[in-house]
Amino acid sequence: MRRNAAQGMPGKPATKKARPKSTRKASIATLSMPLKERAYQLIKHRILTCAFKPGENLNEAAVADMLKLGRTPVNQAFDRLRLEALVDVIPRKGIVVRHIHFDEVLQISEARILNEAYAIRLAAERASTAEISAMREILAEAAHLNGDIERFIMLDREFHMMIANAARNEVLSDILLNLNERSLRLWSISLADEEHKKSVNTEHHEIFLALCHRDASAAEEAMRRHIDSFRLTILKKLSDLQSDLGQMRESSAAQRKSLSLQK
CATH class of the missing domain: 1.10.10.10 (Winged helix-like DNA-binding domain superfamily/Winged helix DNA-binding domain)
Known part of the structure; x- marks a missing residue:
């Protein structure tokens, strides 16, 4: 029986169902x-x-x-x-x-790699055709976004949470929900970079293709690469941000000193 590569399921594609509206405004x-x-x-x-x-x-x-x-x-x-x-x-x-401290980034990254790598293995085995179709829609929208960082972040989060839900493990899903919320500030910093956004789209596509083909090992490896790329990017961004804050404080102190001398 022919396998539909886009959906990762045998036979005819199921009737397309509308993806539930994003919950990005819920909070x-x-x-x-x-x-x-x-x-x-x-x-x-x-x-x-x-x-x-x-x-x-x-x-x-x-x-x-x-x-x-x-x-x-x-x-x-x-x-x-x-x-x-x-x-x-x-x-x-x-x-x-x-x-945001460097240790926090490392700890979140370690926890995400451990839990999301396992979640994607389970999702590769358990994800439904409807869930795979919904993921495809998320990735298609993300690929065509221009400048709307907040929407891109919410789509990124939605994609990862759909994988967590497709793993069919409520405890694991709750853990990943907490980790994703703790990662939001980090995503906001890293995804302000257009080049990193392009990399994220590519990495998500690699994860999705492995999921479509029900290749748990390839999906896990793609997820590990994705989270490690996130870790390296955010550490660099934080280093740059701390440098900028230091320069702003020095400039502010110099201005206060100058004003004090003028009095």
Whole structure:
């Protein structure tokens, strides 16, 4: 019986079903939410997408004004984000977006390689025709995106979570959901680079082809290469970012000193 290479399944392609709409906006606040939850979701979204950059000082009043919310829900949101280790409260500096440390990148990468390599092996055996078709649609949309980094990140996340779900292991899926959320800030930094976006599209295509052919070993190897490429890219980007922050601080200190001497 002929195998349909695009779907990785024998026989005629199944009737195409529409891919469920993306849940990329699910975590963003809506007007129906309580104010403290709305503030939390909006600020967290800005941190995870690096609209608020690692190391950036946040003024509570300015953030409240930006979000058109009162100081109380914003203060409650920052308390919650501090408990989640997304912000720090530093004496005489106020609220600072938590830095991303090199050790954190290495630990997340190790955990992703271990768990996603196994998930893709299971998915190569268990993914349905409908799931493979949905993955194809995700990759097709990602390949034609121009400039919409946030949408690209959400498609990247959706692709990886579809693999996790196709593994048919709820415990593993929950682990990968947590890892993907912890990776969001890293994706926001690495995928700002157009060349890296092209590499990601190529790497995803290699993973997908192996999955279509039900080749668990090839799929695992492609996934390992993909995550290792991510690790190397983000480490370089973080090094560049820290260098830029250092230069900004030196420039700011020099300006303050100059103003002090002029008085």
